[in-house]
Structures are given as structure tokens and as C-alpha cells.
Amino acid sequence: MRFLPVFLDVSAGTVALIGTGAAAQTKLRLLRAAGARIRWYAGAERFAVEAAETATHADAFEAQLDIVASDPAQADLSGVIAVVSAAGGAIDEAVAARARAANIPVNVVDRPDLSTFVFPAVIDRGDVVVAVGTGGASPVLARRLRERIEALLPARIGDLAALMGRFRERFAQRRHESRSLRRFWERVVDGPIGSAALAGHWHEAESALAQAVEESAKPEEASGLAYLVGAGPGDPDLLTLRALHALQSADVILYDELVSPAVLDRARRDAERVFVGKQRGRPGVGQDTINRLLVEHARRGLTVVRLKGGDPFIFGRGGEELDYLRDAGVPAVLVPGVTAALGCAAEAGLPLTFRNEATRLCLVTAQRAADVGATDWSELADPQTTVVVYMGLAVAASVRDGLIAAGRSPATPVAVLARGTRPDASAVYGELRDLGALAAQVGDGPGLLVIGEVVARADGWRAGYAGSAGMAEIAA
Ligand code: SAH
Numbered sequence: 068m069r070f071l072p073v074f075l076d077v078s079a080g081t082v083a084l085i086g087t088g089a090a091a092q093t094k095l096r097l098l099r100a101a102g103a104r105i106r107w108y109a110g111a112e113r114f115a116v117e118a119a120e121t122a123t124h125a126d127a128f129e130a131q132l133d134i135v136a137s138d139p140a141q142a143d144l145s146g147v148i149a150v151v152s153a154a155g156g157a158i159d160e161a162v163a164a165r166a167r168a169a170n171i172p173v174n175v176v177d178r179p180d181l182s183t184f185v186f187p188a189v190i191d192r193g194d195v196v197v198a199v200g201t202g203g204a205s206p207v208l209a210r211r212l213r214e215r216i217e218a219l220l221p222a223r224i225g226d227l228a229a230l231m232g233r234f235r236e237r238f239a240q241r242r243h244e245s246r247s248l249r250r251f252w253e254r255v256v257d258g259p260i261g262s263a264a265l266a267g268h269w270h271e272a273e274s275a276l277a278q279a280v281e282e283s284a285k286p287e288e289a290s291g292l293a294y295l296v297g298a299g300p301g302d303p304d305l306l307t308l309r310a311l312h313a314l315q316s317a318d319v320i321l322y323d324e325l326v327s328p329a330v331l332d333r334a335r336r337d338a339e340r341v342f343v344g345k346q347r348g349r350p351g352v353g354q355d356t357i358n359r360l361l362v363e364h365a366r367r368g369l370t371v372v373r374l375k376g377g378d379p380f381i382f383g384r385g386g387e388e389l390d391y392l393r394d395a396g397v398p399a400v401l402v403p404g405v406t407a408a409l410g411c412a413a414e415a416g417l418p419l420t421f422r423n424e425a426t427r428l429c430l431v432t433a434q435r436a437a438d439v440g441a442t443d444w445s446e447l448a449d450p451q452t453t454v455v456v457y458m459g460l461a462v463a464a465s466v467r468d469g470l471i472a473a474g475r476s477p478a479t480p481v482a483v484l485a486r487g488t489r490p491d492a493s494a495v496y497g498e499l500r501d502l503g504a505l506a507a508q509v510g511d512g513p514g515l516l517v518i519g520e521v522v523a524r525a526d527g528w529r530a531g532y533a534g535s536a537g538m539a540e541i542a543a
Pocket of ligand 1 (some may be wrong): 113300301325343375376377378380381382383405406407408411457458459484485486487488489510513514515
């Protein structure tokens with residue numbers, strides 16, 4: 068590391084900028100954005116005029132900019148805190164030599180050999196600034212890295228930092244000696260306050276933080292945090308960034324059979340993993356036990372993640388768990404996930420709605436035959452409704468009977484999508500009248516039944532039921 072990254076307060080003095088052209092203008096914009104006062108040696112008079120024009124076009128910092136028409140090589144460096152030279156050739160070399168002799172930090176554009184400091188690629192989120200440097204070796208690489216980091220940083224992270232900055236003093240004054248500074252702020256960032264701020268719910272975040280600061284005057288009690296996290300349908304790339312963050316901060320993870328091993332692999336290495344699902348032929352861990360475990364772990368001061376297939380609020384009992392945590396006074400954060408219907412449909416190239424063709428989408432559950440009996444299928448007989456049945460593989464024939472009896476055409480296109488977005492995904496296509504037989508052909512679940520005209524738009528259907536051994540057999 069030749070260049071030490073530091074953040075310089077450029078409002079503390081004047082920066083000399085030498086030269087014109089695109090590189091000089093870029094630096095001018097950057098320096099002005101940071102609030103610098105600039106003395107600009109733009110060179111010969113004609114350049115100075117050009118520079119003055121750019122400056123007047125630029126913005127409202129007029130008073131901060133002083134354009135000097137004298138010879139840039141002779142630029143007056145007295146009293147400046149830094150020099151940026153973008154004149155090129157001999158002028159840059161001369162300016163750099165003088166700045167170095169006077170111990171003034173100098174940057175020469177595209178010449179790390181002449182520079183004593185370099186400009187990093189900057190990600191600017193207000194109070195949060197990330198700088199990426201490559202020692203001046205490859206600005207292109209630095210920019211590529213910046214793009215990746217941009218994509219990872221929550222858009223409102225700067226607002227969150229500003230909010231915390233405002234309460235920092237007050238917390239420091241009020242906090243009881245038993246309160247750990249680090250843990251307090253970690254909980255703010257990772258918990259409901261951070262979530263609210265990052266979601267733009269400003270007032271909610273602010274009043275919750277104000278309250279937390281007030282309460283910090285009392286001695287600390289071990290208080291953990293619970294996340295209810297949607298794991299998506301299986302492919303770990305379908306995790307949200309927030310889910311990934313929760314998985315990375317987990318002490319304990321409670322997961323079930325719907326969570327794929329590939330997703331679990333993304334969790335923090337030393338998080339304890341607890342299986343709370345059903346295994347073939349054995350009764351699963353009951354919901355009461357799961358609720359109790361969540362609260363127990365959180366009360367020990369741990370960060371506990373309840374990881375659930377798809378989205379926690381869609382046929383996932385996330386609502387019950389959230390209620391239980393609230394009643395127990397455990398702070399809880401819900402992280403949505405890609406529900407099976409969306410993940411599977413995207414994989415199959417199957418649009419769930421379509422202009423003038425499918426104007427309604429219904430997600431229904433058919434866990435038991437009794438559910439099927441209790442379902443009002445007449446609601447779902449409308450030809451413009453796409454029906455996605457969760458937990459319906461084993462009762463597909465009853466779903467078919469219910470829909471046909473309610474008036475849905477037996478020729479309606481259907482798909483059975485099993486183990487969607489996983490390496491062993493499989494899909495079969497056919498007509499509603501064959502739904503029972505189709506569902507028997509995809510092997511083990513989890514699987515979805517999709518019923519509606521839009522199914523005929525899916526890749527597999529268009530390819531003549533390609534990959535659909537089932538339909539070929541039925542046709543034979
Ligand atoms: N909360 C989950 C649904 C849980 S109910 C979600 O939002 O997706 C369990 C049912 O979800 C399964 O019976 C099956 O119908 C469906 N399912 C879950 N993962 C699936 C997958 N990868 N492929 C197909 N169906 C899936």
C-alpha cells in the first residue's frame with residue numbers, strides 16, 4: 068500500500084488546480100462537491116475565458132472559485148493545502164517538483180509517479196463515503212469495483228449514518244455504564260431502527276432511536292434480535308441483499324426442509340444451524356417449539372434467524388411467528404423473499420399475468436384434501452385468472468375436480484413445476500383434465516400447480532412440452 072486512504076477536509080484551505088480540459092474539469096467538479104475553495108490556473112487567456120464560462124455554467128459556488136490567468140508553470144502555491152495538476156507534460160512536472168519541494172500534497176492526473184496523493188473512485192452516500200483505490204495503477208478497475216460496491220450499499224445508508232450521528236452525543240451522555248457502545252450501535256444498524264431508516268421510514272426510525280437512547284440510561288438486559296427471513300425457492304442468487312446480511316450476522320439459524328443447502332451455505336460459517344423441519348416419516352418440530360426456540364435464543368442476547376422457504380408471509384406461518392415474538396417483546400425484523408410462484412414462473416418463462424389475457428393472480432393452498440374441499444373454486448373458474456396452488460402435488464386430482472366442477476375448462480393449460488430454481492428442477496405441461504396424472508410424474512416436491520391460459524406462453528409449452536415426459540406418455 069503506497070497511498071494511505073484518508074478523508075481530507077478541503078474546506079480547511081485552498082486547493083490549486085492547474086490546467087484545463089476534461090480531466091481538470093472532472094477534478095474541479097469533485098473538489099467543488101467537497102466544498103473546496105479553488106485557485107484555478109487555467110493557462111493562457113483564451114483558456115481562462117473558457118474556464119470562466121464553465122464555472123458560471125457550473126453552479127453556485129462562485130465565491131469559492133478564483134480563476135487566475137497567469138502562467139500555470141509559475142502558479143503561486145503559497146498557502147494551498149493541496150495541488151492538482153492536469154496541464155500535461157512539462158508544466159505538470161514543474162508544478163509537481165515545486166509542490167514536493169514545499170511539502171504540499173500534489174496529484175498529477177494520470178501520473179502516479181509524480182503524485183504524492185491520488186484520487187480514489189468514490190461512492191458518495193452523503194455521510195457514508197467509500198473510496199476505492201488501485202494505487203493509481205488502474206482507474207478502470209477502480210471504477211468497476213465502485214459499480215459493484217454501489218450495487219451492494221443500501222441507497223439510504225447515508226441517511227442512516229446521519230441519523231446516528233445526530234444521536235451520538237446524547238447516547239454517550241445518557242448511557243448507563245453497563246451499556247456497550249458497540250452493541251448499542253450494532254443493534255441500531257442491524258435491527259428494526261436500521262431497517263426502518265433504510266426503507267425510508269424516517270420518522271419511525273427517528274422516534275425509535277430517540278426512545279432507545281432514552282432507555283439506555285437503564286442498565287442493560289440481554290436483548291437479542293430475531294429475523295424472519297425469506298430464503299426464496301432454492302437458488303441462492305435469489306436471496307435479497309438484506310437476507311444475505313441477516314444470514315451473515317446470525318448466531319443461530321432455524322431452518323426447515325424447504326431451505327436449500329445452497330442457501331444455507333451463504334450463512335456465517337460459525338452460526339449454529341438448527342433443523343426444525345419435517346423429515347420423511349417423522350413428525351416435524353411443532354410450531355410451538357419453533358416459536359419458543361426463537362424467543363429463547365433471542366433472550367440469551369443472540370441474533371437468531373428463522374430461515375423460511377420462499378417468503379415468510381406467504382403460506383409460511385411468518386405471521387404467527389411475528390405475533391409470538393412481538394408478544395414476547397423480542398425485536399423482530401421481517402425480510403421478504405422470492406415466493407415459489409415467482410421464482411418458478413421466472414424459471415419456466417411463464418408470465419403469471421398478461422395484458423387482456425390473465426388479469427388476476429391467485430395464490431392458494433391445498434395442503435390437505437380438506438382444504439381442497441373447503442376452497443371456493445367458483446372464484447377461480449374465471450378464464451382470466453391464473454391460479455397457483457401451493458402444497459398441491461398430492462391433491463392435484465381433487466384440485467382438477469374442484470376447478471372443472473366450478474366451470475373452468477378442462478382444456479385449460481396447466482404446468483406442474485417441481486423443485487423450482489434448484490439443480491434438479493423439473494416441469495411438466497398439459498391440460499387441466501390431466502392435472503392429477505401430471506402431478507404424479509414430477510417426483511418429490513416441493514412443487515406448484517399453475518393453471519391458466521398464460522401457461523401456454525411458457526418456454527416448455529412452446530417447445531412442444533419439451534422436458535415433459537409426462538405429457539408425451541399421456542398423449543401416447
Ligand atoms: N413460504 C413459501 C411457501 C411455503 S408452503 C413460499 O413463499 O414459497 C410450501 C409449498 O411451497 C410447497 O408445498 C410448494 O408448493 C411450494 N414451494 C416451495 N419451494 C418450491 C420450489 N422450489 N419449487 C416449487 N414449489 C415450491
